[in-house]
Amino acid sequence: MNPIRSIFVHSLTEDQAKVELAALAQELAHHDQLYFQKDAPEISDAEYDALARRNEEIEIRFPHLKRPDSRTHRVGTTPGSRFKKVNHLSPMLSLDNAFHAEDVIDFVTRCKKGLHLSDKDALSFLAEPKIDGLSCSLRYENGSLVQASTRGDGVTGEDITQNVKTIRNIPTQLKGYYPSLIEVRGEIYLEKADFQTLNDQRQEEGDPLFANPRNAAAGSVRQLDVAITASRPLKFFSYGVGRDDLKDILTQNDLLSRLKAWGLPINPLCQLCPTVDDLLNFYQTLSHIRFKIPYEIDGVVYKVNDFAHQKTLGFVSRAPRWAIAHKFAAEKAETLLKKIIIQVGRTGVLTPVAELEPIGVGGVMVSRATLHNQDEIHRKDIREGDRVIIQRAGDVIPQVLQSLGSLGHERGPVFQFPKTCPVCGSHIVKEQDEVALRCSGGLTCHAQLLESLKHFVSKHAFNIEGLAGKRIDYLWEQGLLKSAADIFTLEERDKSSAHPLKTHEGWGELSTRNLFDSIRNRQALSLDRFIYALGIRHIGRVTAHLLAERYGTFDAWWGAMKEACCKDSSAYTQLVAIEGIGEIVATSLTNFVGEPKNDVQVEALIPHLTLRPVRKTTM
Structure with a gap:
């Protein structure tokens, strides 16, 4: 965990704020891509919103540190490469969020102030x-649907016209005038x-299940095979317009x-x-009946009703x-915690996970939840x-909020974290200022x-297509992949293998050739x-670019990092x-380079x- 993350915004020094903004820009961009492009979020909306709020609070306190790649400049993320990119005629913006009644009151106050209205003046x-679905823009020319696109980055989206027409x-043709x-x-x-039904079908066919209706809807729309989209019972609600020639509304x-x-x-x-x-x-009314509504909603949107007022308030x-999204609190349920297991991540972090008696929470069956850490x-x-x-x-994996005890039965023993890694048996360590x-190992x-290897x-x-999570797992289990270098010798080794990859179940000649x-x-x-x-550790895309830009070549960078292992050296x-590096990142780099393995x-x-x-103009 980033040690600066635990420091309250009002206590941050300017140097700490600079490092934190760089980290947040990188994290938020990563999660935006997972959410908007891959339809596979790693964190909950609440966790994402917390990161976004921290980013905005730091920028308010240190406005001169606001980064060009800050989320506050962005709506979504760059469109994916599988579909043609198309420009929106007018920007497709996002919404700011409210989480408490006070946030809504502040929003209304700001709107009235921007319109030069008193607190007593009416504003509808x-x-x-x-x-909770996938935002979409439909372009009609002379009443005919000619283009449909995703939000993308707000300016450019993905062309999903043929899929949307299903x-x-x-x-496809508007009614009336x-x-x-x-x-x-x-x-x-997608309705709940x-x-x-879709997940039941996928389970029977051995396909991975969708985490929630939003992911299922987004994944269905982004199919290259239109027939797959047509087979899914997708629906649409319209709520506004972008570019228009309307004068009388x-x-x-x-x-x-x-x-x-018009028939929408x-x-x-x-x-x-x-x-x-x-x-x-x-x-409050919607929050009480939301579970009875046939589709997922995650809040309420408030919009100033008068278009003239909207124009005055602007963007x-x-x-x-003139608009805000008032988000619902997270969904909760009670169940039995059967077992606590320990998972080991890429950087060695031990994460406790609760195995639960399966229970439905907001239309999704949950059998696991994160416990975060030992503390x-x-x-x-x-x-x-x-x-x-x-x-x-x-959430893909929800979280355990609290224990209710054993409710009448004698409780189990206090959970003890293992002293050694449950996978490799190496000692477990806890770094200073880290949870x-x-x-x-x-x-x-x-x-x-x-x-x-999955990260690699x-x-x-x-970005090796055809070599993602499950295939890495398979090659690992077969003993074909034990290091990153093995990836680049895989084809040569396969030529002399008694059991070439194309003969393995689920591979075949075409997929093997495409992989190579x-x-x-x-x-x-x-x-x-x-x-x-x-x-x-601590080296994200932005930091990696800084290093590549500063040192130019691999030999120069690797040599400098080896010299920097001595903290008294000029290289260190x-x-x-280097702006954006600092001692935390430098220590992580030299620890990595100094490890013989x-x-x-x-x-x-x-x-x-x-x-x-790298090209200096690429970032």
Whole structure:
């Protein structure tokens, strides 16, 4: 864990704030990509929102440190490469969030102030359920649907026109009188019952299950095979417009009526709210009935109703000033904690995970939940055999909030973390100012090595198509892949194998040939990707680029890092002096380079690679 993360914003020094903003920019970009492009988030919405709030609070306190790559400049993330990129006629912005009633009151106060209204003056809002789906823009020309696209980065999205035309409640031709050009904005979603049916089918067929309806909807829309999208019962709600030639529609409420008249579906639960109390009452009503609503909602959106007022209030860089999303609290349930297991991650962190009696939380069956770390388990006094409260807010793995004890039975013993790694038997260490316990085995620990290999081939590292998680697992289990260098000798070894890869179940000649082609195509790459691929602690994409830009070549960088292992050296002084590096990152680098096993791994890789210098204009 980043030690600075535990420091309150008001206590940060300027240097700490600079390092933290760099880390947050990198983390948020990573999670944006997982959410918007891969439809596979690693963290909950609540955890993401907490990171985003911390980023914004630091920028408010240190406005001169705001980075060009800050999330506050962005709406989503760059569109993926599988679909053609298309430009929106007008930006497709995101929304700022509210989490408490006070946030909503502040929002209304800001709106009135921006409109030069007094607290007593009336200001009407339209409140609508926030659908947990995939945002989509529909372009109609002369009433005909000519283009559909994802949000993307707010300016450019993915062209999903053919897939969207299979969604039954999206009209390909508008009804009545309509403008010659209009962009309709809305949300593609999957109802809870349809989501469960889809997952049941996937389980029968041995396919991986979708984590939640939002991921299922997004994954269904992003299919290269239109027939797959057509087979999924996707639906759409429209809620607004981007570019339009409308002159006679004066309010948000009137717009919804017009959208409905054109044949576009709108959410029937929208409501006009003249006061703050009305907004908060509507929020409470929806929060109480949300589980009865057939689709997932994760909050309520409030919009100033009058379009003239919206125009006066305008926008900030990524969101309108006249709208906000009031998020629901995470979903909770009670169940039995059967067992606590320990997982070992890529950097050696030991993460306790609760195995649970399966229980439905918000339409999803949950059988595992994270316990975070040893301190959390002890602080909450969580034990095997306890009844526990779990919380889910869109999580792939929810979290255990609290223990209710054994409810009448004698409780199990206090959980004790192992003294040695459960995978490799190495000693467990705890670094100063860190909560996490780590396996000291490094790359001798099979769990760390396996996760390091998955990181090595990931999208922002070597990006080797056809060699992701399950295939890495398989090659590992077959003894074909035990180091990163083994990737680049796999084809040669396969030629002399008595059981070539194409004969293995689930592979075949085409997939094997594609894999070998992909590996060959990735043997030349930029130095920053290589540095990032090594999976060194604290070295994200931004830091890897800084290092590659500063040292230019692999030989110069690796040689300087070896010299920097001596903290009295000029090489160490120069390393620490690089803007965005500092002592924490420098120590992590020199620890990695100074480990003989890592040196062997890296030196084994270099003969297979051509490493290009980075272009200084790429970041």
